[in-house]
Amino acid sequence: MLRLPKTRVAKPTTVAQAVALLVEHGEVAMPIAGGTDLLPNMKHGLFEPEVLVALGGIKELQRFELQTDGTLILGAGVSLDRIAADERVQRTAPALAQAAGLVAGPQLRRMGTLGGNVMLDTRCQWYNQTHFWRQALGYCLKKDGTVCHVVAGGKKCVAAASNDTAPTLMTLQATLVFEGRSGRREVAIDDLWHTDGIHNKKLGTDEILVEVRVPPRATGHRGAYGKLRERGSIDYPMLGVAARLDVGRDGAVEGADLVLVALQARPVRVRRAAELLIGVPSSGDNFAEAVAAVAEAAYAQAHPMPNIPGDHEWRREMVPVYVARTLHAAATGTGPVHHV
Amino acid sequence: MASLLLNVNGDQLEVTAPDHWTLLEVLRYRLGLTGSKQGCDKGDCGACTVQIDGEPQLACLALATLCEGRAITTIEGLMPAHLRAGGKGPDPLQDAFDRCGALQCGFCQPGMLLSAKALLERSPDPSRDEIRHALAGNLCRCTGYTQIFQAVELAAAEAQGRAPTPPAWHPDGNPWMPACSKAPAKGESR
Ligand SMILES: Cc1cc2nc3c(=O)[nH]c(=O)nc-3n(C[C@H](O)[C@H](O)[C@H](O)COP(=O)(O)OP(=O)(O)OC[C@H]3O[C@@H](n4cnc5c(N)ncnc54)[C@H](O)[C@@H]3O)c2cc1C
Ligand code: SF4
Ligand code: FES
Ligand code: FES
Numbered sequence: 001m002l003r004l005p006k007t008r009v010a011k012p013t014t015v016a017q018a019v020a021l022l023v024e025h026g027e028v029a030m031p032i033a034g035g036t037d038l039l040p041n042m043k044h045g046l047f048e049p050e051v052l053v054a055l056g057g058i059k060e061l062q063r064f065e066l067q068t069d070g071t072l073i074l075g076a077g078v079s080l081d082r083i084a085a086d087e088r089v090q091r092t093a094p095a096l097a098q099a100a101g102l103v104a105g106p107q108l109r110r111m112g113t114l115g116g117n118v119m120l121d122t123r124c125q126w127y128n129q130t131h132f133w134r135q136a137l138g139y140c141l142k143k144d145g146t147v148c149h150v151v152a153g154g155k156k157c158v159a160a161a162s163n164d165t166a167p168t169l170m171t172l173q174a175t176l177v178f179e180g181r182s183g184r185r186e187v188a189i190d191d192l193w194h195t196d197g198i199h200n201k202k203l204g205t206d207e208i209l210v211e212v213r214v215p216p217r218a219t220g221h222r223g224a225y226g227k228l229r230e231r232g233s234i235d236y237p238m239l240g241v242a243a244r245l246d247v248g249r250d251g252a253v254e255g256a257d258l259v260l261v262a263l264q265a266r267p268v269r270v271r272r273a274a275e276l277l278i279g280v281p282s283s284g285d286n287f288a289e290a291v292a293a294v295a296e297a298a299y300a301q302a303h304p305m306p307n308i309p310g311d312h313e314w315r316r317e318m319v320p321v322y323v324a325r326t327l328h329a330a331a332t333g334t335g336p337v338h339h340v
Numbered sequence: 341m342a343s344l345l346l347n348v349n350g351d352q353l354e355v356t357a358p359d360h361w362t363l364l365e366v367l368r369y370r371l372g373l374t375g376s377k378q379g380c381d382k383g384d385c386g387a388c389t390v391q392i393d394g395e396p397q398l399a400c401l402a403l404a405t406l407c408e409g410r411a412i413t414t415i416e417g418l419m420p421a422h423l424r425a426g427g428k429g430p431d432p433l434q435d436a437f438d439r440c441g442a443l444q445c446g447f448c449q450p451g452m453l454l455s456a457k458a459l460l461e462r463s464p465d466p467s468r469d470e471i472r473h474a475l476a477g478n479l480c481r482c483t484g485y486t487q488i489f490q491a492v493e494l495a496a497a498e499a500q501g502r503a504p505t506p507p508a509w510h511p512d513g514n515p516w517m518p519a520c521s522k523a524p525a526k527g528e529s530r
Contacts (some may be wrong), residue, residue, distance in 0.1 A: 105477025
C-alpha cells in the first residue's frame with residue numbers, strides 16, 4: 001500500500017483559472033492531468049505539492065483538429081488512447097500515433113494525456129523507488145541526496161527522458177503553446193529541453209502546456225516509431241527511435257530526421273541521419289546501405305548509461321538494430337517496430 | 341476532508357474522504373467494496389482496474405475527488421447489472437471465467453473481467469490478438485493467460501450463438517460445462 005502525501009485539489013475550468021492558481025500558490029502547486037506519472041512519483045515521496053491544480057475539467061485542453069492546411073492541433077489534455085486510435089493522426093503523423101499507442105498499457109493510455117507525456121519527469125532506477133528504498137540507499141542528487149549512483153563522482157543528474165511521444169514530436173517539428181502569468185508563448189519542442197536530469201525542461205512553475213501544434217507534413221511524409229522494452233505490454237522504453245522520411249515524387253529521400261529517447265536527460269537527435277539519407281532512393285540496396293550508415297552513426301553517438309533498467313551495453317548494441325528497423329518501417333509504412 | 345458524491349455501480353453515494361485519497365482507497369476503505377484489488381498501488385499491475393464511464397482505468401491512480409460525476413463500475417456491479425437487465429445468474433463473462441478455470445489465486449480476476457467486459461462491449465467478437473492487447477494492462481502471475489483468453493472467446497462465441505473454437509488440448513469439441521443460465525434446475529441431472 002502506497003499512500004499519497006496530503007494535498008489539496010483545485011478544479012479550475014479554464015486555462016486562465018489554472019494559471020491564476022499556479023501563480024497564487026507558487027512553488028507548492030503542481031498541475032495534474034491524468035496523474036499517471038505524478039501520482040506514482042508522489043506515492044514515492046518524490047513530489048509533495050500542497051496544491052494539485054487538476055486540468056481534467058478544462059475544455060480548452062481537449063482541442064483535436066486537423067486543419068485544412070494540414071496543421072494538427074492537439075490539446076494537452078487529449079488522452080494518448082485517442083491519439084493512437086485517431087485515423088487522421090495515423091494517416092498524417094504515423095510515428096506519433098504509433099508512439100502514443102505504445103505508451104504503458106491500455107488503462108494508462110486512457111488516463112494519460114499528451115501534455116503529461118511531453119512533461120513527463122525523467123526516470124532513473126535509483127530514483128523511481130519508494131522513500132524507504134531511497135532512504136536505505138542514501139538518496140541521490142535528483143532528490144534529497146548529494147551523490148549520483150550512475151556516474152561515480154558525477155555532479156550532474158543523468159536520469160533519462162523516457163517519454164515516447166517526445167522524439168516523434170521532434171521529428172515532426174512540433175511547436176508547444178504554453179500559457180503563464182505573462183500570457184502565451186510558443187516554443188519549438190527542440191528548445192524545450194535542458195541536459196539536466198533534475199529539471200529537463202525550460203518551464204516556469206506558473207506555466208501550463210495548452211496545446212501541441214504539428215505543422216503541415218511534406219506530401220511524401222513517412223514516419224515510424226520503434227520501441228525496445230522489457231515487457232511489450234506495459235514498460236517504459238529502454239530505447240525509443242522516432243524516424244521521419246520525406247520522399248519526393250521520384251522516390252528519393254528529400255528530408256529525414258531521427259531522434260532517440262531513453263538515453264540521457266533529453267531526447268537526442270542523430271546528427272548525421274539527414275545528411276546520409278538525403279538524395280538516396282527510399283527503397284532498394286542504396287537505401288539499405290544508407291540506413292546501415294545511419295545506424296553506425298547512431299551507434300557512435302548513443303551512449304546508454306546504467307540510469308534505467310536493462311543492461312546498458314546491450315541497450316547500446318540495440319541502437320543500430322532499432323534505428324535500421326525503424327527507418328525501414330518508415331520507408332515501407334509498416335511501423336511500429338516493437339516485439340509484440 | 342471533503343464530502344464526495346460518487347456514482348458507484350448505479351448508486352449515488354455520499355462519502356467523506358480527504359483530497360489525497362485515491363478512488364481505490366475510497367472503494368475499499370470507505371465503501372467496503374474490496375473486490376477491486378490493491379496490488380502494486382502504482383499503475384503496474386491492473387488489479388485495481390474499474391470502469392470509469394465504461395472505460396477500464398486504474399483506481400489506484402485516480403483521485404477520488406476527480407471521479408465525481410462519472411459512472412464507476414466495480415466487479416461488485418457486474419452481476420447486479422446483468423440481473424437488472426433480465427439475465428440469470430452471474431454475468432456470462434464471469435460464468436465463462438469460472439467454466440474455463442481462468443484463474444488460480446483470483447487476485448487479477450476482477451480487473452481482468454472489467455477490462456474484458458469493456459472489450460466485448462466495443463468489439464463483440466474479438467480476435468485472440470485483440471483480446472491480448474485489451475488485457476495487456478492486467479498482469480496475472482498464475483494462469484499463464486491461456487484460460488483467460490479462452491474464457492473471453494467462450495463468452496464472445498456464446499453471445500454470438502455459436503460454438504467456441506475447441507482448445508488444443510481437447511480438439512474434438514467443447515470441453516466446458518454448460519453456461520449457468522443453461523444449467524439444469526435442482527434435482528435434474530446435467
Ligand atoms: C506502469 C506505468 C508504465 C508507463 N509506461 C510509460 C511508457 O512506456 N512511456 C511513457 O512515455 N510513459 C509511460 N508512463 C507514464 C505516463 O503514463 C505517461 O507518460 C502519460 O502520458 C503521462 O500523462 P499524465 O496526463 O498522466 O501526466 P501527469 O502524471 O498528470 O503529469 C505528468 C507531469 O506533467 C505535468 N503536467 C501534466 N500536464 C501538464 C500541462 N498541460 N502543462 C504543464 N505541465 C503538465 C505534471 O505536473 C507532472 O509533472 C507509464 C506510467 C506507468 C504508471
Ligand atoms: S542519474 Fe544519478 S542523480 Fe539522477 S536520478 Fe539517477 S542516481 Fe539520481
Ligand atoms: S494496484 Fe493499481 S495498477 Fe496495481
Ligand atoms: S489468478 Fe493469480 S494473478 Fe491471475
